[in-house]
Amino acid sequence: xxxxxxxxxxxxxxxxxxxxxxxxxxxxxxxxxxxxxxxxxxxxxxxxxxxxxxxxxxxxxxxxxxxxxxxxxxxxxxxxxxxxxxxxxxxxxxxxxxxxxxxxxxxxxxxxxxxxxxxxxxxxxxxxxxxxxxxxxxxxxxxxxxxxxxxxxxxxxxxxxxxxxxxxxxxxxxxxxxxxxxxxxxxxxxxxxxxxxxxxxxxxxxxxxxxxxxxxxxxxxxxxxxxxxxxxxxxxxxxxxxxxxxxxxxxxxxxxxxxxxxxxxxxxxxxxxxxxxxxxxxxxxxxxxxxxxxxxxxxxxxxxxxxxxxxxxxxxxxxxxxxx
Amino acid sequence: xxxxxxxxxxxxxxxxxxxxxxxxxxxxxxxxxxxxxxxxxxxxxxxxxxxxxxxxxxxxxxxxxxxxxxxxxxxxxxxxxxxxxxxxxxxxxxxxxxxxxxxxxxxxxxxxxxxxxxxxxxxxxxxxxxxxxxxxxxxxxxxxxxxxxxxxxxxxxxxxxxxxxxxxxxxxxxxxxxxxxxxxxxxxxxxxxxxxxxxxxxxxxxxxxxxxxxxxxxxxxxxxxxxxxxxxxxxxxxxxxxxxxxxxxxxxxxxxxxxxxxxxxxxxxxxxxxxxxxxxxxxxxxxxxxxxxxxxxxxxxxxxxxxxxxxxxxxxxxxxxxxx
DNA sequence: ATCGGCATGACAAGGGGTTGACATCGATAC
DNA sequence: GTATCGATGTCAACCCCTTGTCATGCCGAT
Numbered sequence: 001x002x003x004x005x006x007x008x009x010x011x012x013x014x015x016x017x018x019x020x021x022x023x024x025x026x027x028x029x030x031x032x033x034x035x036x037x038x039x040x041x042x043x044x045x046x047x048x049x050x051x052x053x054x055x056x057x058x059x060x061x062x063x064x065x066x067x068x069x070x071x072x073x074x075x076x077x078x079x080x081x082x083x084x085x086x087x088x089x090x091x092x093x094x095x096x097x098x099x100x101x102x103x104x105x106x107x108x109x110x111x112x113x114x115x116x117x118x119x120x121x122x123x124x125x126x127x128x129x130x131x132x133x134x135x136x137x138x139x140x141x142x143x144x145x146x147x148x149x150x151x152x153x154x155x156x157x158x159x160x161x162x163x164x165x166x167x168x169x170x171x172x173x174x175x176x177x178x179x180x181x182x183x184x185x186x187x188x189x190x191x192x193x194x195x196x197x198x199x200x201x202x203x204x205x206x207x208x209x210x211x212x213x214x215x216x217x218x219x220x221x222x223x224x225x226x227x228x229x230x231x232x233x234x235x236x237x238x239x240x241x242x243x244x245x246x247x248x249x250x251x252x253x254x255x256x257x258x259x260x261x262x263x264x265x266x267x268x269x270x271x272x273x274x275x276x277x278x279x280x281x282x283x284x285x286x287x288x289x290x291x292x293x294x295x296x297x298x299x300x301x302x303x304x305x306x307x308x309x310x311x312x313x314x315x316x317x318x319x320x321x322x323x324x
Numbered sequence: 325x326x327x328x329x330x331x332x333x334x335x336x337x338x339x340x341x342x343x344x345x346x347x348x349x350x351x352x353x354x355x356x357x358x359x360x361x362x363x364x365x366x367x368x369x370x371x372x373x374x375x376x377x378x379x380x381x382x383x384x385x386x387x388x389x390x391x392x393x394x395x396x397x398x399x400x401x402x403x404x405x406x407x408x409x410x411x412x413x414x415x416x417x418x419x420x421x422x423x424x425x426x427x428x429x430x431x432x433x434x435x436x437x438x439x440x441x442x443x444x445x446x447x448x449x450x451x452x453x454x455x456x457x458x459x460x461x462x463x464x465x466x467x468x469x470x471x472x473x474x475x476x477x478x479x480x481x482x483x484x485x486x487x488x489x490x491x492x493x494x495x496x497x498x499x500x501x502x503x504x505x506x507x508x509x510x511x512x513x514x515x516x517x518x519x520x521x522x523x524x525x526x527x528x529x530x531x532x533x534x535x536x537x538x539x540x541x542x543x544x545x546x547x548x549x550x551x552x553x554x555x556x557x558x559x560x561x562x563x564x565x566x567x568x569x570x571x572x573x574x575x576x577x578x579x580x581x582x583x584x585x586x587x588x589x590x591x592x593x594x595x596x597x598x599x600x601x602x603x604x605x606x607x608x609x610x611x612x613x614x615x616x617x618x619x620x621x622x623x624x625x626x627x628x629x630x631x632x633x634x635x636x637x638x639x640x641x642x643x644x645x646x647x648x
Numbered sequence: 649a650t651c652g653g654c655a656t657g658a659c660a661a662g663g664g665g666t667t668g669a670c671a672t673c674g675a676t677a678c
Numbered sequence: 679g680t681a682t683c684g685a686t687g688t689c690a691a692c693c694c695c696t697t698g699t700c701a702t703g704c705c706g707a708t
Contacts (some may be wrong), residue, residue: 001436001459003663003664003665004664004665005664009512013686013689014686014687015665016666016667016686016687016688016689017685017686017687019665019666019667020666020667020686021664023665023667025666025667026684026685026686027684027685028686029684029686030686031686032685032686044457046433046436046437047437048378048437048663048664048665049434049438049439050374050377050378050383050436050438050439050663050664050665050701051378051663051664051665051666051693052664052665053373053374053693054372054374054663054664054665054668054693054694055664055666055667055676055692055693055694056665056667056693057693059374061417068403069399069402069403069406070393070399070403070597072396072399074394074677075394075396075399075402076393076394078393078399078402078418079392079393079394081422082393082418082419082420086419086420088551091417091419091434091438092417092418092419093385093405093415093416093417093418094402094412094416094417094418095395095406095410095415095416096403096407108369108371110415112325112370112373113370113371113372113373114373114415115373115374116374127657132370135325157707162658174604190692203528216599219597226546247601250603251520251601251602251603254603255603273394273542273543274598277571277572278575278577279575279578279579279603294670308349327693327694327695328694328696329694336657336659337657338656339695340656340657340658340659340696340697341655341656342656343695343696343697344656344696344697346695346698347694347695347696349697350654350655350656351654351655352655352656353654353655353656356656363702372693372694372695374693374694374695375663375693375695375696376692376694377662377663378663378665378693378694378695378696379662379663379694379695379696379697380663380695380696381663444676479654551707552692580700589706637674
C-alpha cells in the first residue's frame with residue numbers, strides 16, 4: 001500500500017503538506033491541492049487509519065455487543081445502529097455474545113484494546129459492571145447495569161399499560177403474560193409490571209408463563225407455547241414480551257383451530273416487520289427502535305463528561321391490527 | 325490506559341521482556357512471568373491492538389459488506405460470519421451497503437484503510453470490480469464479480485431442479501416463479517434456470533414475476549404479490565427466490581381464502597427460521613448457510629496465494645413441510 | 649577456572665501518520 | 679524598500695508496540 005511518503009514524492013511536496021491538507025490544518029493553494037489529489041488517486045492511496053488512530057488515541061470505531069443476530073428484533077437494532085454509526089463517519093464492530101458473561105467480558109476487553117470510541121451494550125448477564133473499566137463511553141440498551149452508566153430504552157411500563165387497557169376495552173377477563181425469563185436489570189421487566197398493575201386495578205389477576213433462559217437467542221419458543229396452552233386453556237387473551245413469541249402463538253392457534261381474535265386475543269411487543277406478515281396480523285406495542293439506536297449512537301459520539309449518567313425512555317404506541 | 329512501559333515498571337522488568345512474553349518469542353522464567361501477569365492485572369492492561377497491527381501491517385479484522393441487516397436471510401449470514409470470525413480470533417467490521425454501489429466502494433476503501441485481513445462481499449451492484457484494488461483477500465458470497473475473485477454459494481441450479489421435481493411429483497401443471505429482480509452475476513439466477521429447465525423437460529412453461537429492484541432490503545413484497553395473483557390467477561404452484569416472498573404469499577393466500585397446499589403449492593428458498601413459523605409451514609430449499617459462512621471466513625484467513633481463484637458450491641436439500 | 653547456555657536488559661529502528669516550532673521565499677501592501 | 683502574509687518546507691518528537699543486535703550476569707557442567 002502506498003504511504004504518505006509516496007504521495008508526497010509523487011506530488012512533489014513535503015509529507016507535512018500532505019498531512020496538513022488531509023487534516024485541514026492550514027490553507028493549501030489550489031495548484032498544490034490538485035497535484036496531491038492527483039497523486040493520491042494515481043496511487044490509490046488510503047491513509048492508514050491504524051496509524052492515525054494510534055496517534056490520536058482513539059479509533060473511529062464503535063462496538064455493539066448484542067446477544068445474537070438471529071433474533072429479528074436484534075437485527076433491527078443492528079441495522080439501525082450500523083446506519084447511525086456510519087452516518088457519523090464511524091465504523092461498527094459487531095460482537096455477538098450469546099448472552100454469555102465470559103463472552104461479553106472478552107468482547108469488552110477486545111474493544112478497549114482496539115481503542116474504540118464507545119460501546120453500546122445490548123447484551124448482558126448480571127453483575128457485569130465490576131468487570132468493566134470505563135475509559136470509553138458506554139451506554140446500555142434496554143438494561144440498567146449500574147446507576148453510573150447511561151441507559152436507553154422504550155417506556156416499557158407504559159407499553160404494558162397500553163396493552164392491558166386495550167385488552168380490557170376488548171372485554172378480556174382472563175389475561176396471560178408469556179415472556180422470556182425475567183433477568184435483573186432488564187427494562188423489559190416493567191412490561192409485566194405495567195400490564196399486571198393495570199389489570200389489578202380492574203380486580204383481575206393474570207397468569208404468567210416464562211420461557212427457558214436464552215430462548216430468545218434462537219427464537220425457539222415452541223415447547224413453551226405448547227406447555228402454556230396445556231396448563232392454561234382458560235385464558236382469553238395473551239400479551240407477550242416480544243413479537244416472536246406472539247407470532248409463534250398465532251401459528252399454534254392456527255394449527256389447533258383456536259380462532260384469533262375470536263377465542264383468543266394476542267398482543268405482542270416491539271413491532272418487528274414480522275408482526276405485519278403473520279396471519280392474522282399482529283397487534284403490538286411499537287418501540288421506536290430507530291430513535292433509540294440513534295440516541296444511543298449519538299450520545300456516545302457526543303459524550304463529554306462522565307457525569308451525565310441517566311436513563312432515557314422513549315415513548316411507545318399501540319399498533320392495532322387483526323389479532324385483537 | 326496503561327501501556328507496556330507501565331507494566332514493565334510495575335513488574336520491575338524491561339519493556340522488551342514484557343513484549344517478548346506477550347509474543348511468546350523467548351522462554352520466560354516462572355517468577356518473571358508471574359510478576360508480569362500480576363502487573364497486567366493490577367493495571368487492567370490491554371495491549372494496544374492499533375499499535376500492534378500497525379507494526380505487523382495487518383489487523384485482525386474482517387469486513388463483511390452486505391446490503392442490510394433487516395432481511396432475515398442476511399441476518400443468518402451476519403450471525404454465522406460473526407461466529408466464525410470470532411472463533412478464529414478476528415473481529416467483524418459490519419458494513420451495510422443498502423446495495424448501493426457508492427456505499428460499497430466507500431466501505432471497501434474504509435476497510436482497506438483499516439488494514440483488514442480480508443473482506444467478504446455479499447452485496448454488490450454490477451461492475452464493481454474495477455473499483456476494487458486487491459491488496460487484501462476478498463471472497464464474494466452468492467455472486468460472481470470476476471473470474472479472479474473466489475466466490476462461495478449454494479448449488480442454486482440444483483435447488484431449482486429439486487423444487488421443480490417436487491412440484492411435478494405433486495402433480496403441478498401451471499407453475500410460477502416469483503423472484504427478486506435478476507441481477508448480473510448473482511448465483512441466484514441459476515435457481516430460475518434449474519427450475520425452468522426441469523419443467524421444460526416435461527413440456528411445461530412457466531410464468532415469471534419479478535419484484536422491483538431492492539425489495540429484499542426491506543422485505544416488502546406486498547404489491548408484487550397482489551399484482552402477481554391478479555395477473556396469474558390460473559397457476560397451481562409457485563416457487564419463490566426466497567422464503568420471505570413465500571411467507572408473504574402464504575399470508576396473502578390465508579387472507580384471500582386460497583387453500584395451501586390444496587389450491588396452491590408454495591415452495592421457498594433458503595430455509596430461514598421463519599419458514600417453520602408460518603402457517604402452513606413452508607416447504608423450501610435449504611442452503612447450508614453456516615457451512616457457506618464458515619468456508620468464506622476460513623478461506624480468507626487461510627489465504628495464501630492469489631491464484632486459487634475459484635467458485636465453490638455447497639449442496640442444497642429440499643425440506644418438505646406443509647405448504648406443498 | 650572456563651565455557652556454554654539461559655534469562656534478561658539496553659538500545660535503536662521502525663510501522664505510518666500527526667503536530668508544533670521555526671525557517672524560507674515569493675508576492676502584496678504601503 | 680521594507681514590513682507582512684500566505685504557502686510550504688525541515689526537523690524532531692510522539693503515539694505504542696515489536697524486533698533484531700549485542701551485552702550482561704548467573705548457573706551448572708567440565
